[in-house]
Amino acid sequence: MSRVLVNDVLVIGAGPAGLAAARAARERGASVTLLDSSDRLGGQFWRHLPDTRPSAAERILHHGWDTFRGLSDALESDSGCRIIRSAQVWAIETSPGGPGTVHVVVGEPDGVGRERLAFSPDAMILATGAHDRILPFPGWDLPGVFTGGAAQAFAKGERLAVGRRVIVAGAGPFLLPVAASLASTGSTVLGVFEANRAPALLRGWLPRPWQLLPAASKGVELAGYLAGHLRHRIPYRLGRMVVAAHGTDRVEAVTVASVAADWAPISGTGRTVEVDAVCVSHGFTPRLELAIAAGCALTADRFVGVDEGQQTSVPGVFAAGEITGIGGADLAMAEGLIAGHVAAGGAAADDQLRRAARRRRTFQGFARRIEVAHDIRPGWPQVLTADTIVCRCEEVSFGTLCATAESTRSRSLRALKLSTRAGLGICQGRVCGRSVEELLAARVGDGGLGDGVTTDRRPIAAPIRLGELAADHHGLGLTPDHHSPELPPHPTKGTK
Amino acid sequence: MTNDVIIVGAGIIGAACARALASAGLGVTVIDRGTTAGGTSAACEGNLLVSDKAPGHELVLAQYAATLWRGAVTDLSEQLGDGFPSVEFDRKGGLVVATTTAGAGPLLDFAARQRGAGVDARVIDAGEARRLEPDLTPGIEAAVHYPEDAQVQPTIATEALMASARLHGARLLENTPVLGPLLDSAGSLIGVTTPAGELRGRRVLVAAGPWSGEVAGLLGVRLPVRPRRGELLVTTRMRHRIFHKVYDADYVGAVESDDDALQTSSVVESTGSGTVLIGSSRQQVGFDARLRVDVLSEIAAKAVRLFPFLADAAVMRSYGGFRPFMPDHLPVISEDPRMPGLWHATGHEGAGIGLSLATAELIRDLMLGRPTRIDAAPYSAARASLAPYLAAVA
Amino acid sequence: MTARLLPFGDDPIKPAPPTPVTITVDGVPANGVAGQSLAGVILASGTLALRLTSAQGRPRGVFCGIGVCYDCLVEVNGQRDVRACQRRAADGDVVTTQHDRRPSGDAA
Numbered sequence: 001m002s003r004v005l006v007n008d009v010l011v012i013g014a015g016p017a018g019l020a021a022a023r024a025a026r027e028r029g030a031s032v033t034l035l036d037s038s039d040r041l042g043g044q045f046w047r048h049l050p051d052t053r054p055s056a057a058e059r060i061l062h063h064g065w066d067t068f069r070g071l072s073d074a075l076e077s078d079s080g081c082r083i084i085r086s087a088q089v090w091a092i093e094t095s096p097g098g099p100g101t102v103h104v105v106v107g108e109p110d111g112v113g114r115e116r117l118a119f120s121p122d123a124m125i126l127a128t129g130a131h132d133r134i135l136p137f138p139g140w141d142l143p144g145v146f147t148g149g150a151a152q153a154f155a156k157g158e159r160l161a162v163g164r165r166v167i168v169a170g171a172g173p174f175l176l177p178v179a180a181s182l183a184s185t186g187s188t189v190l191g192v193f194e195a196n197r198a199p200a201l202l203r204g205w206l207p208r209p210w211q212l213l214p215a216a217s218k219g220v221e222l223a224g225y226l227a228g229h230l231r232h233r234i235p236y237r238l239g240r241m242v243v244a245a246h247g248t249d250r251v252e253a254v255t256v257a258s259v260a261a262d263w264a265p266i267s268g269t270g271r272t273v274e275v276d277a278v279c280v281s282h283g284f285t286p287r288l289e290l291a292i293a294a295g296c297a298l299t300a301d302r303f304v305g306v307d308e309g310q311q312t313s314v315p316g317v318f319a320a321g322e323i324t325g326i327g328g329a330d331l332a333m334a335e336g337l338i339a340g341h342v343a344a345g346g347a348a349a350d351d352q353l354r355r356a357a358r359r360r361r362t363f364q365g366f367a368r369r370i371e372v373a374h375d376i377r378p379g380w381p382q383v384l385t386a387d388t389i390v391c392r393c394e395e396v397s398f399g400t401l402c403a404t405a406e407s408t409r410s411r412s413l414r415a416l417k418l419s420t421r422a423g424l425g426i427c428q429g430r431v432c433g434r435s436v437e438e439l440l441a442a443r444v445g446d447g448g449l450g451d452g453v454t455t456d457r458r459p460i461a462a463p464i465r466l467g468e469l470a471a472d473h474h475g476l477g478l479t480p481d482h483h484s485p486e487l488p489p490h491p492t493k494g495t496k
Numbered sequence: 497m498t499n500d501v502i503i504v505g506a507g508i509i510g511a512a513c514a515r516a517l518a519s520a521g522l523g524v525t526v527i528d529r530g531t532t533a534g535g536t537s538a539a540c541e542g543n544l545l546v547s548d549k550a551p552g553h554e555l556v557l558a559q560y561a562a563t564l565w566r567g568a569v570t571d572l573s574e575q576l577g578d579g580f581p582s583v584e585f586d587r588k589g590g591l592v593v594a595t596t597t598a599g600a601g602p603l604l605d606f607a608a609r610q611r612g613a614g615v616d617a618r619v620i621d622a623g624e625a626r627r628l629e630p631d632l633t634p635g636i637e638a639a640v641h642y643p644e645d646a647q648v649q650p651t652i653a654t655e656a657l658m659a660s661a662r663l664h665g666a667r668l669l670e671n672t673p674v675l676g677p678l679l680d681s682a683g684s685l686i687g688v689t690t691p692a693g694e695l696r697g698r699r700v701l702v703a704a705g706p707w708s709g710e711v712a713g714l715l716g717v718r719l720p721v722r723p724r725r726g727e728l729l730v731t732t733r734m735r736h737r738i739f740h741k742v743y744d745a746d747y748v749g750a751v752e753s754d755d756d757a758l759q760t761s762s763v764v765e766s767t768g769s770g771t772v773l774i775g776s777s778r779q780q781v782g783f784d785a786r787l788r789v790d791v792l793s794e795i796a797a798k799a800v801r802l803f804p805f806l807a808d809a810a811v812m813r814s815y816g817g818f819r820p821f822m823p824d825h826l827p828v829i830s831e832d833p834r835m836p837g838l839w840h841a842t843g844h845e846g847a848g849i850g851l852s853l854a855t856a857e858l859i860r861d862l863m864l865g866r867p868t869r870i871d872a873a874p875y876s877a878a879r880a881s882l883a884p885y886l887a888a889v890a
Numbered sequence: 891m892t893a894r895l896l897p898f899g900d901d902p903i904k905p906a907p908p909t910p911v912t913i914t915v916d917g918v919p920a921n922g923v924a925g926q927s928l929a930g931v932i933l934a935s936g937t938l939a940l941r942l943t944s945a946q947g948r949p950r951g952v953f954c955g956i957g958v959c960y961d962c963l964v965e966v967n968g969q970r971d972v973r974a975c976q977r978r979a980a981d982g983d984v985v986t987t988q989h990d991r992r993p994s995g996d997a998a
Contacts, residue, residue: 037957037976038976039978044956049903049905049925050924050925052909052924052925053905053906053908053924053925054905054906055901055903055904055905055906056903056904056905057902057903057904058903058905060902060903061903091787091789092787093786093787093788093789094786101789103789108977109957109972109973109976109977110810110969110971110972110973110976110977111969111972112807112808112969118789131954131956131958132954141948141950142949143938143939143940143949143950143951143952144892144938144951145953146952146953146954146955147953147954147955147956147959149954149955149956150952150953150954150955150956150975151955152955153955153956153975154893154929154930154933154955157927157930158895158923158925158926158927158930159895159896159898159901159903159905160893160894160895160896160926160930160933160934161893161894161895161896162892162893162933162952163892163893164892164894184902185896186894186896186900249938249939249949250938250939250949250951276892277892277893287958293787392950392953392959392961393960393961394769394945395943395944395945395946395948403579404579404580404581406579407576407577407579407580407581407659408532408580408581408655408659409659409662410531410532410533410655411531411670412530412531412532412533412534412538414531414533414534414538415531415532415533415534415538415651415654415655418533418538418649418651418652419581419649419651419652419655420581421769424769424813425733425960426732426733426812426960426963426971427958427959427960427961428812428813430958430959431953431954431958431959450530450531450670450671451530451531451534458813459787459814459815460811460812460813460814463732463810463811463812463971464810464811465807465808465809465810465811466729466731466774466796466799466800466806466807466808466809466810466811467796467800467806467807467808469729469792469793469796469797469811470793470796470797470799470800470807471793732971733944733990733992734970734990735990735991736993766993768992768993769992770944770990770991770992770993808969808970810970810971
């Protein structure tokens with residue numbers, strides 16, 4: 001294992017927040033190492049075709065494409081920024097008074113015999129983003145049910161439409177770009193179904209509309225999606241949910257029903273629609289495991305707590321983007337810029353940050369409206385039957401969760417995970433965790449679960465092969481003939 | 497209302513004792529600062545072993561416990577019904593393997609001494625070992641098969657014992673820490689104080705695992721239980737390729753050692769869910785639960801040495817717990833001679849899951865004044881080997 | 891066939907022509923283009939199910955597409971537990987579907 005010491009700033013995640021942070025840290029003269037688990041920059045938001053397949057008009061698929069190209073081209077040609085792709089952070093060891101040590105494997109995703117690296121940076125910026133939150137419903141485990149993120153990833157990254165006759169459903173403005181990507185990749189989108197009803201949307205979007213003006217770019221973005229909808233004639237319906245997916249070995253149809261304000265399905269309103277794919281998204285879950293591993297305190301809303309300079313509760317550890325609050329790419333970039341500047345020794349009150357701080361305020365306001373309008377409502381479990389799988393990896397049904405909670409009378413999330421196996425599978429609760437917590441808390445009643453444990457904590461942040469883990473061990477080193485990618489040279493310090 | 501026994505600690509020891517005492521007709525209240533199986537009981541492997549124990553009092557206790565497990569599992573299953581998750585009791589047997597010539601001799605000597613104490617410890621040749629475990633490393637210098645070793649899912653076992661205790665009338669107060677002793681005018685212990693008020697009890701039983709020292713201190717006596725950290729790795733699911741608990745002969749030395757430094761020895765087994773569980777480490781770092789990559793690296797290396805195919809297996813999870821470690825390597829299962837009414841059932845180090853049932857019966861028989869099935873004196877707080885460590889806190 | 895690669899001639903973003911890539915899935919060839927993930931190639935070949943679950947033997951395929959759900963696990967060139975959505979397809983890749991029943995069932 002190569003131990004690389006004293007990087008000035010280590011940035012984890014090369015999406016909008018991480019790219020902006022790396023650039024800002026470089027502007028201040030820090031040497032920067034930027035890691036991403038993908039072989040391409042851009043994160044989820046700027047998922048794109050490989051550079052070996054340039055496209056004349058790729059920008060039409062993306063918001064802020066020129067911004068992305070500007071950031072990534074600048075960093076790629078900057079000798080003071082070392083970019084390590086296909087770098088999977090699998091553990092962070094904390095140490096008193098500093099950011100700690102970041103353990104990485106570099107190589108093919110889920111490879112065997114990947115190269116191990118460890119970084120002990122002066123400052124670290126976590127920009128690990130978020131992933132779709134999907135609420136379970138009967139049949140959601142059938143092949144052909146995808147997340148909204150999957151539809152985007154395949155459409156933008158490969159120009160693949162996941163289905164021909166597709167329904168998009170869930171909650172939040174993300175449904176719109178999902179539908180747009182599907183339509184632009186050749187799918188027929190039969191409808192977009194938002195669970196929240198008009199009053200909730202108006203409560204979020206309408207009050208004090210002048211506050212939305214600075215976020216005009218967001219308005220333009222959304223208007224573009226809606227215009228796209230009109231062009232493709234995709235119906236957009238409020239107060240509707242996909243309450244079941246049907247099929248033997250793959251999805252063949254779904255039932256769409258009207259729901260009440262709390263998302264409880266209204267009986268008698270179900271309509272069956274034949275589809276070959278369903279893309280569902282009920283919002284986003286921040287990817288917190290590295291922040292938790294680094295010792296960062298979370299807010300009551302379960303995001304990483306940061307101050308004006310995007311500093312977390314751990315000295316030298318900064319956070320930017322979706323992990324501090326779901327707010328989209330513009331907010332992520334504003335936060336990233338501030339984090340990069342401060343991590344590299346600047347101050348939160350510096351003049352250079354005023355514009356970014358204003359943008360941060362604007363887009364945070366925007367994010368709050370999305371929450372008011374599109375948040376998950378508590379009646380959603382009423383769509384579940386006893387057989388509905390809740391933990392996909394371990395095939396734990398809603399019925400099993402309830403029966404075990406009842407028979408053990410346990411009020412411990414940790415113990416219930418261990419006795420039901422929910423959240424213990426290979427995804428380690430990323431997909432089911434929040435849903436399992438909510439369902440169990442509702443079961444145990446009065447006061448909820450008593451052990452203060454969450455499913456966001458994953459000391460092993462990504463699977464690592466035993467041989468890779470053992471490889472560093474003195475005297476017992478295994479020396480498989482593995483391919484390790486050429487490590488870029490240590491970045492040179494200095495501005496730009 | 498005065499309880500017959502207040503048990504401090506809802507881990508496997510507390511739960512087993514609650515069940516034994518409640519089913520004997522005593523009025524029991526269990527309190528825990530957290531929830532059932534909130535500590536070490538949910539952070540371990542679930543070992544029910546005789547193979548790792550040298551002839552001596554711990555082995556005697558383990559052999560006693562081994563006679564109780566199968567019956568208890570059947571009783572629990574009948575009492576709790578099909579809706580209760582299975583404790584996954586599996587008498588799979590253990591295989592201890594020496595991969596070096598230096599390790600072979602001591603392993604065989606150890607096994608011979610164990611046989612003298614009644615353990616079924618069968619020396620087998622490398623060929624037989626590979627027949628039992630086809631994926632084992634070819635480099636085997638000595639191997640011993642222990643058919644009596646078993647495995648249980650420790651969290652579910654703890655929950656099952658507690659559920660059984662409650663069905664027998666025991667009360668459970670979770671999120672209820674001990675604040676201090678409740679004393680009568682003569683200064684005798686008559687219960688405990690908690691944030692929820694006073695709890696009166698004729699006896700207070702400390703079964704708080706590695707935190708027993710802290711609880712005993714709150715009640716006014718010193719109990720030298722220290723935490724000994726252990727970490728485990730869990731792989732992703734794979735087809736069933738490991739059929740016993742398999743460990744390298746280093747395991748025995750690690751269990752017996754007093755060394756503060758990191759010690760690792762390899763223990764590898766499959767679980768009912770298809771994963772492979774890999775341990776283990778011993779380290780004295782107080783209650784520091786932070787992840788240590790060097791420890792995991794060493795555990796991984798030793799596991800791969802035993803089963804080379806594991807090099808490609810993916811670790812998806814790591815967890816760890818704190819064993820309650822007594823300086824003379826024996827649990828304390830008795831009344832406290834310094835404070836009438838105060839009892840202890842703690843200090844089981846890495847063997848608490850297995851020893852729980854025997855501990856519970858000893859506690860029950862001692863409290864009721866009945867003859868115990870084995871001599872209880874070696875586990876008494878009054879034993880000579882513990883004396884240098886006990887000093888009453890004024 | 892449901893999932894479909896948009897033919898590059900019809901693509902409004904006007905990408906450069908693709909380089910073909912062929913993999914095998916359980917011995918059966920599947921065609922895709924360079925730069926695609928294994929999941930994308932497999933989806934475009936008409937296969938939705940990548941494995942059967944270990945307890946109930948139910949089919950599973952790609953779900954999240956971004957590497958967090960681990961539903962799309964396949965064996966690639968002898969390496970187990972590879973997320974098909976994260977691994978780029980290389981010409982000649984040998985993909986085998988993996989189905990691991992629990993020990994209480996039968997060994998695979």
